[in-house]
Amino acid sequence: xxxxxxxxxxxxxxxxxxxxxxxxxxxxxxxxxxxxxxxxxxxxxxxxxxxxxxxxxxxxxxxxxxxxxxxxxxxxxxxxxxxxxxxxxxxxxxxxxxxxxxxxxxxxxxxxxxxxxxxxxxxxxxxxxxxxxxxxxxxxxxxxxxxxxxxxxxxxxxxxxxxxxxxxxxxxxxxxxxxxxxxxxxxxxxxxxxxxxxxxxxxxxxxxxxxxxxxxxxxxxxxxxxxxxxxxxxxxxxxxxxxxxxxxxxxxxxxxxxxxxxxxxxxxxxxxxxxxxxxxxxxxxxxxxxxxxxxxxxxxxxxxxxxxxxxxxxxxxxxxxxxxxxxxxxxxxxxxxxxxxxxxxxxxxxxxxxxxxxxxxxxxxxxxxxxxxxxxxxxxxxxxxxxxxxxxxxxxxxxxxxxxxxxxxxxxxxxxxxxxxxxxxxxxxxxxxxxxxxxxxxxxxxxxxxxxxxxxxxxxxxxxxxxxxxxxxxxxxxxxxxxxxxxxxxxxxxxxxxxxxxxxxxxxxxxxxxxxxxxxxxxxxxxxxxxxxxxxxxxxxxxxxxxxxxxxxxxxxxxxxxxxxxxxxxxxxxxxxxxxxxxxxxxxxx
Numbered sequence: 001x002x003x004x005x006x007x008x009x010x011x012x013x014x015x016x017x018x019x020x021x022x023x024x025x026x027x028x029x030x031x032x033x034x035x036x037x038x039x040x041x042x043x044x045x046x047x048x049x050x051x052x053x054x055x056x057x058x059x060x061x062x063x064x065x066x067x068x069x070x071x072x073x074x075x076x077x078x079x080x081x082x083x084x085x086x087x088x089x090x091x092x093x094x095x096x097x098x099x100x101x102x103x104x105x106x107x108x109x110x111x112x113x114x115x116x117x118x119x120x121x122x123x124x125x126x127x128x129x130x131x132x133x134x135x136x137x138x139x140x141x142x143x144x145x146x147x148x149x150x151x152x153x154x155x156x157x158x159x160x161x162x163x164x165x166x167x168x169x170x171x172x173x174x175x176x177x178x179x180x181x182x183x184x185x186x187x188x189x190x191x192x193x194x195x196x197x198x199x200x201x202x203x204x205x206x207x208x209x210x211x212x213x214x215x216x217x218x219x220x221x222x223x224x225x226x227x228x229x230x231x232x233x234x235x236x237x238x239x240x241x242x243x244x245x246x247x248x249x250x251x252x253x254x255x256x257x258x259x260x261x262x263x264x265x266x267x268x269x270x271x272x273x274x275x276x277x278x279x280x281x282x283x284x285x286x287x288x289x290x291x292x293x294x295x296x297x298x299x300x301x302x303x304x305x306x307x308x309x310x311x312x313x314x315x316x317x318x319x320x321x322x323x324x325x326x327x328x329x330x331x332x333x334x335x336x337x338x339x340x341x342x343x344x345x346x347x348x349x350x351x352x353x354x355x356x357x358x359x360x361x362x363x364x365x366x367x368x369x370x371x372x373x374x375x376x377x378x379x380x381x382x383x384x385x386x387x388x389x390x391x392x393x394x395x396x397x398x399x400x401x402x403x404x405x406x407x408x409x410x411x412x413x414x415x416x417x418x419x420x421x422x423x424x425x426x427x428x429x430x431x432x433x434x435x436x437x438x439x440x441x442x443x444x445x446x447x448x449x450x451x452x453x454x455x456x457x458x459x460x461x462x463x464x465x466x467x468x469x470x471x472x473x474x475x476x477x478x479x480x481x482x483x484x485x486x487x488x489x490x491x492x493x494x495x496x497x498x499x500x501x502x503x504x505x506x507x508x509x510x511x512x513x514x515x516x517x518x519x520x521x522x523x524x525x526x527x528x529x530x531x532x533x534x535x536x537x538x539x540x541x542x543x544x545x546x547x548x549x550x551x552x553x554x555x556x557x558x559x560x561x562x563x564x565x566x567x568x569x570x571x572x573x574x575x576x577x578x579x580x581x582x583x584x585x586x587x588x589x590x
Contacts, residue, residue, distance in 0.1 A: 021110070021136065021137045021138070021139070022109070022110040022111030022114060022134075022135070022136050023111060023134075023135045024111060024114075024115065024131055024133050024134045024135065024145075025133065025135075026111065027109070027111045027112060027115060028112075031108070031109050031111070031112035031115075032105060032108050032109075032112060033101065033104070033105045033108060033112065033113070033116045033119075035119045035123075038116060038119045038120055038123060039123060040457055041053055041054045041100070041104075041457060042058075042123060043461050045430075045464065045465045047465070048427075048430065048465070050430060050464075052461070052464055053097075053100070053120075053124070054100050054104065054457075054460070055100075055433075055434030055437075055460065055464070056096060056100070056434075057431055058124070063153045063156070063157060064157070066153065066154075066157060067156075067157030067158075067160060067161060070082070070086065070154070070157060070158070070161075071157075071161045073085060073086075082171075083171045083223055084222070084223045084224075086154075086171040086172045086175065087171045087172070087174060087175035087178075087223040087224060088175060088223075088224060089172055089175060090171065090172035090173060090174065090175025090176035090177075090178075090179065091175035091176065091178055091179035091224060092175075092179065093124075093172075093175075093176050093179065094117070094121075094175065094176035094177060094178065094179025094180035094181075094183065095179035095180070095182070095183045096179075097117065097120050097121075097176075097179075097180055098117070098179065098180045098181075098182075098183030098184050099183065100120075101113055101116045101117070101120070101184070102183070102184060103454075104454075110136075111134075113184060114134060114136070114145075114181065114184060115131065115134075117129075117177070117180040117181065117184075118130075118131050118147065120180075121173070121176060121177070121180075125153065126152070126153050126154065126172065126173055126176070127149040127150065127151060127152040127153060127154075127170070127173055127204070128149070128150040128151050129147055129148070129149060129150075130147065130148040130149075130150060131145070131146075131147050132146040132147060132148060133145065133146055134146070134147075134208070136185060138185060138186055141187060141210055141212060142210070142213070143181065143185055143189050143208065143209060143210050143213075144207075144208070144209055144213070145181070145207070145208040146205070146206070146207050146208075147177070147205070147206050147208075148203050148204065148205055149170065149173060149203060149204035149205075149206065150203050150204075152170050152173060152196075152197055152204050154169060154170045154171065154172050154173060155169055155170055155196060155197035155198045155204060156197070158198045159197065159198055164198065164199065164200045165198055165199060166199060167196075167198075167199070168192075168193035168194075168195075168196035168198060168199060168204070169196055169198035169199075170193055170196060170198070170204055170206075171223075173193075173204075173206075174191050174192070174193055174206065175223075175224070177191040177206060177208060178190060178191050178208075178220075178224065181208060185210075187210060187211075188210065188211045188217075189208050189209065189210055189211075190208065190209060190210070190211055190214055190217050190220045191206050191207065191208040192206065192207055192208075192214075192220070193205070193206050194206065194207055255288075255291060255292070255295050256432065256435045256436050256439045257429060257432040257435060257436075258431060258432060258435060259429040259430070259431040259432045260431075261424040261428050261429045262424070262429050262432055265292070265421055265422070265423050265424065266295075268419075268421045269292060269295060269296050269299070269421060270299060272296070272419045272421075273296050273299035273300045274299070274300060274301060275419075276390060277418045277419045278371070278390070278391050278392070278393070278415065278416055278418040278419070279293075279296060279392045279393070279418070279419050279420075279421060280392075280393050280394070280395070280399070280416045280417045280418070280419070280420045280421070281293060281392065281393070281394040281395075281420075281421050281422075281423060282394070282395050282396070282398075282399070282420065282421070282422050282423065283394075283396065283422060283423030283424070283425070283471075284396055284425045284471055285396045285470065285471065285473070286426075286468075286470045286471035286472055286473030286474060287423040287424070287425055287426070287471045287472060288423065288471075288472050288473075289354065289394040289396075289423060290309060290352060290354060290394070292421065292423060293307075293309070293350070293352040293392045293394065294307055294352075296350070296392060297349065297350040297352075297390075297392075300350070300390065302348060302349050302350055302390055304348075305346070305347070305348035305349025305350070306345060306346055306347070306348070306349040306350075307346075307349055307350050307352065308342050308345050308346035308349065308350070308351050308352065309351075309352040309354065310323060310324070310342050310351070310352070310353055310354065311354045311355055312353055312354065312355050312356055312357075312358040312359050312363075313354075313355040313358035317360045317362075317363065320359065320360070320363045321363065321366055321379055322341065322379045323341060323342060324341050324342050324343060324363075324366070324367065324370070324376070325341040325343060325344075325366070325370070325376040325377060325378055325379060326338070326339055326340045326341030326343075326344055326376070326378040326379065326381075326385075327339055327341075327378055327379045327380060328378045328379065328380035328381045329380075332379070332380070338378070340378075341376065341378065343370060343376045343387045343389055344376065344385060344387060346387075346389045347387055347388060347389065348388055348389075349389065349390070350389070350390045350391075350392055351389045351390070351391050351392070352392045352393075352394070353367075353391065353392070353393045353394070354393075354394045355394065355395065355396070356393040356394065356395050356399075356416065357395050357397045357399065357402055357407070357408055361407075361409065364408065364409045364412050365409065365412075367412065368409065368411060368412045368415060370387070371391060371412075371415050371416075372415070374386060374387060374388070374389075375387065391416070393416045399413050399416075399417070400413070425468070425471050426468040426471045426472055426474075426475065427467050427468055430464060430465075433463060433464055433475065434460075434464070436472060436475055436476075437455065437460075437463065437475070437479060440475065440476050440479040440480070441454075441455075441479055441483065444479060444480050444483045445483065448483060448484070450483055450488060451488065451489060452483060452486055452488070452489070452490065452491065452492050453489060453490055453491040454491055454492070455482075455491060455492045455493075456491045456492065456493045456494075458493065458494060459482070459491075459492060459493050459494050459496075459497060462494060462497075462504050463475070463478070463497070465504070466504050478497045478498075479492075479497075481496070481497060481499060482496040482497040483496075485497075485499055546585070549581065549585070550585040552571060553567075553571070553578070553581050553582050553585060554585075556568075556570045556571050556578075557582070564578055564579055564582075
């Protein structure tokens with residue numbers, strides 16, 4: 001759970017490029033971010049069961065289910081502890097939305113940015129927010145705002161379970177308001193619910209002021225759990241956040257991910273790292289098997305030793321023995337000097353063998369002997385050389401199936417499969433895609449000395465739904481390509497990512513009526529539709545408006561077996577409108 005800061009550094013507002021003052025009375029309705037722009041950030045991926053708000057995964061939850069959860073928490077923890085839990089939950093959501101707004105619209109007018117929180121809070125379904133007024137001055141530390149909350153889900157569920165009470169009950173919404181405004185303003189802004197539907201009022205009314213203006217905020221802070229000092233990193237841009245200019249200052253981590261599948265793999269890696277066990281890493285091409293192997297080496301007791309990698313598929317069969325075990329001078333024509341193999345070079349460290357199934361059966365036999373005896377013999381040598389090496393093998397093929405097919409030795413499989421780690425493909429860890437985009441863009445911006453304006457909303461939507469046959473490696477290539485192809489200071493769009501390649505289909509978003517539909521312009525080119533008059537002019541007997549309508553009505557009726565309601569829906573009419581037109585044309589028929 002995110003803990004709110006007791007104070008935020010002064011450079012937070014400056015970093016966001018906000019003006020330090022604002023007043024809702026001077027705000028233009030068309031100032032960005034507009035409700036339409038915010039709505040465009042919400043999109044759906046029905047095929048894989050995900051809903052996204054920009055780069056953050058969302059949930060569509062029954063309000064009654066939320067009410068049941070809330071009620072059980074109250075019964076188990078009591079009102080006071082439950083209130084704190086839901087207040088902190090709302091705070092975490094508001095703080096995350098503040099980061100979204102601050103980084104996606106860094107040059108927006110400050111008042112418009114603060115107003116965006118009311119639109120997002122409404123869009124996310126907890127309540128309809130009506131701002132009455134708000135005014136702030138960051139230089140003097142002044143904030144004052146008053147808002148109405150209509151149709152509060154939390155109040156409705158509380159009343160349904162417990163009836164009208166004497167205390168405000170919109171704990172999650174209050175926490176959201178505190179988290180959002182505090183995250184933007186640069187210091188703690190406390191909101192209090194002075195009227196509530198849970199207390200019998202028509203709507204909920206909240207007032208926000210800075211902690212200093214309120215003066216007595218001990219109770220508020222107790223619900224927010226700020227007994228410990230929290231550093232300024234609480235709301236600072238992190239690798240979790242979508243690509244932006246400010247994120248370039250954060251160096252990418254060795255391994256990037258936060259999804260359940262990724263965490264399971266990293267926990268398995270951490271568990272085995274301090275042991276001497278042989279590890280077998282499996283996963284599709286491009287999932288990052290070598291990066292995991294390197295991380296395993298860094299976490300192990302051998303981290304001061306060498307990490308030596310060998311792609312077995314890149315070495316011809318007749319050279320694999322020399323590569324693994326080394327060569328003595330004069331062992332064959334051209335061997336003018338002795339050289340150690342990969343096992344010797346990895347002495348005291350880790351040997352990573354990628355694409356292990358590419359080894360011939362003969363090569364597998366020699367590898368098995370080296371693993372069993374912990375000893376190698378150079379090609380042309382006459383003595384064994386003891387080696388202290390941890391072997392990490394990797395494969396993108398099902399080794400059990402390879403054993404069953406007779407292409408991989410069963411005894412070598414069991415020697416390597418001491419501790420298996422399966423890495424999921426990127427399409428099964430989509431929650432990590434925004435983090436990876438940020439990490440790759442940060443890296444390539446530094447390497448190429450470029451400053452793009454991040455990704456367009458359309459590009460981000462498509463990447464979050466893309467299948468990534470090449471996994472993390474393909475995403476890395478797309479980001480690098482997009483950075484190169486885009487203009488300096490401009491956003492990276494789909495045309496930059498998918499150069500000379502078929503573009504993926506648009507994701508689903510909300511249209512102007514709140515319905516789910518394909519969002520954005522079509523990405524594939526289609527032939528222009530012929531003019532309707534030209535098409536109708538090709539009819540043998542010409543046409544008339546009444547004749548066309550009669551034909552359309554009768555065809556719709558026949559196609560739906562006489563069902564008036566279904567036929568009406570087919571042509572975009574109500575049942576009454578359809579019946580009227582049908583009778584009209586029946587009267588006209590001689």
